[in-house]
Amino acid sequence: MTNTGNWTIIGSGDLAEQLTKSARYIDIPSGRTVSTTPDDVPNGAIATGAALLSAQARSAVSPLYGFRVLEVAAGTVRDGDAGKIYGFFGSYRLERGATADELRDQALVPLLAYALDIFQSSVERVMVRRASLLASDDAWFVTLRLADETLLTLEVMAVRPSGAGPQILVEITGSEQVLRLEPTRQSVVVERTDAPSRALPWWEDEAERLLAYIAARPTEIRSAERLREVWVAMEQSLESGAAVEA
């Protein structure tokens, strides 16, 4: 646990470390606790990272809100500017070799939390398929049908080359707008005569952005409970191999 100004950051992983570093730049008038570990989420804390599914968490924030474009897109949808939403396609890729737990905690749950945070209609049906594409259990494919008919398609997989970093793509199709968001796309490309070209990412400091988002977000939003309910249905689907009415 680290205290920086009015911030208390719980956890010891990469995300906690990044949030702690960034906390000094984000002022907040009163104390706010952010937990990044699932086992220890105190009352009133906002869960993020692996803590999103903690049984104690009341308010959960997807770490994807660390990317400004995804925060703006969520606002565009909530404000109705994109019109009637037809579908949400979310893809989150990690580097090859990521473990099944890393894939779940760092990619699938944040993507799911982000999607559920945007779309408040209840989840009607869930189908989950896990696959072994390049290694054991290195991919998840999730389809959710909402009561308002919005179709959510999520795919996460550990297929990126070593050193390439993560890759995130969100596409939201609506009657008035279609949003295509690639927050990890910004890079400089190095071309060499003696080796394949490389893309070096330089995207924004998502930890700082995430704290700014958390600071502005009302704490009474009870987003964690819904996330857990959907997750339970997803686990049932995975276990049974069938679609589950949620």
Add this chain to the structure above:
Amino acid sequence: MAEERRRLRAGVIGTGTIAFSAHLPAFQKLRDEIELVAVADVRAEAVQTAAEMYGVETHYTDYQEMLRRERLDFVDICTPEFLHPEQTEAAAQAGVHVLCEKPMAASVTGADRMIRACEAAGVKLMIAHSRRFTGRYMQIRAAIERGEIGEVRYVRENERRPLTMYDQLDLAATYWEPEGGKPWVQMAGYTHGAAMTNAVHETDLARWFVGRNPTSVYAEARMTQADSEIPDMLTYTVEFEGGAIAAAEVVNHLPRGYPYFHMMEVIGTEGRIQAIDPEQSPSTVAHASGMTQQQNFPVLLHVDEAYVREIRAFAEAVRNDTEPVLSAHEARGAIELSVGAVLSYKRGEPVSLPLPEGVAVDD
């Protein structure tokens, strides 16, 4: 001096959207090799317009009459999929080879009827899966065959179309309106919607790139337009023998101004192939209100060339009495996968493949 090649005699059945946008212009480019001698459509005005625009000598409102009167080498069927089996059977019985627009049929049973009829009559049958002849997808397949990405483990293509896709082409005739006021592509009695009209491209490409048989499919679908009777949006995931996965999200009625969009990705054990339309537009224009990339489908997919290649490939098979490069059994596989997707979203559960013999979409 080389022997002059005989021009093949061809007829087109159906002069609607796909004929005017793709097949008829392709025949015009192939006129030195193929003589388009007749066109047929139940709509007298549409078929007359087609004949006049493309310099076709004869036109019919009864395709059976065309088959009886003209000495055709092959016929190109460009009608709605539910008509393909009976029209293919009629052509086969007349001893005419059959090139047929995708989707092959509305059911696996219909596809089987087409294959049986052509095999029994000893005529060739090829389904016009234009993407097999589109440069982008040919390049992907070639890279896979060269082993550049190892074993294919994942294929995704998201395909999205705007409301105005065909409006922008200013076609002389578009969709048939069998009951007046509504095009057949939006009517439940005439098609199963996105799973057939365009996702059959994705189901075919997935099978082509993975090179194995699918074992199950799960799909969800919805209607985006209030006046539509059939789903125009589909998302599906397919599992193949050996554990490879293919997936697609297909939407047909996005806002006006949205491009004809494809995002294709193939991941293998040794690498990845990617092709995304917005990043591949050859034309970007900056103006006062922003930047515009030209993204209509003739520019991005060069479909005109694809249809020329496709028709020429079939004509060569007819001329040389060789097997068409795309077997009808392959196309049947794409239909089975699309039908499986329809069954899945109707039942709300995954569907195992191959489908039981005789299964219908309404089962």
